[in-house]
């Protein structure tokens with residue numbers, strides 16, 4: 085039976101991932117989500133339903149478009165596998181519980197932000213809003229209104245804190261240091277992790293971003309570093325290792 089759930093969560097993750105890739109790409113480019121239907125980005129040929137099955141279509145087609153033989157970008161395929169695996173891990177770690185649904189939301193948000201922020205330097209509003217609403221509903225249904233409102237409070241504190249950092253950063257560096265998307269994402273960090281853990285995730289994210297920032301400083305002419313992927317990755321890590329991080333937290337009390 086357990087195997088059935090593993091397969092179910094893998095399929096769910098990979099199907100959602102192919103949707104997230106479409107959302108992350110199309111909305112970032114200001115295009116419609118619905119029209120045109122999924123098509124080859126080289127020859128615009130509309131894809132049939134059996135060419136839209138996550139993971140398998142890419143394997144059947146051997147990574148090429150059937151009509152123009154152009155290579156299909158491999159990152160969607162990899163993203164579908166990665167999301168499937170992360171969904172399975174979420175279930176394996178948390179079982180059916182409040183934490184599982186939070187884990188799935190954070191994983192989804194992470195994939196979406198990776199797609200839109202690394203490629204377009206954009207964090208879309210709609211995934212943040214939807215995640216926020218879902219997290220609030222989860223807190224309400226598994227706990228109570230008070231707990232849900234505490235989450236909102238921590239989200240607002242994180243939001244204001246990041247706003248302040250962004251403001252100081254802009255004064256010091258004389259240019260925008262934090263994007264609006266990063267600041268809104270901080271609200272989700274506070275809401276999902278609560279304040280202390282969200283602050284730890286913030287610290288962790290700067291460590292995660294540092295190697296990338298150094299490399300892009302050396303190799304790229306454009307020194308802009310998207311911070312969103314590191315913020316959400318750190319949030320994900322802290323959430324999955326909450327117990328480990330609670331040891332660190334105890335050192336401060």
Ligand SMILES: [Zn+2]
Nearest residue numbers: 124127149152
């Ligand atoms: Zn094609």
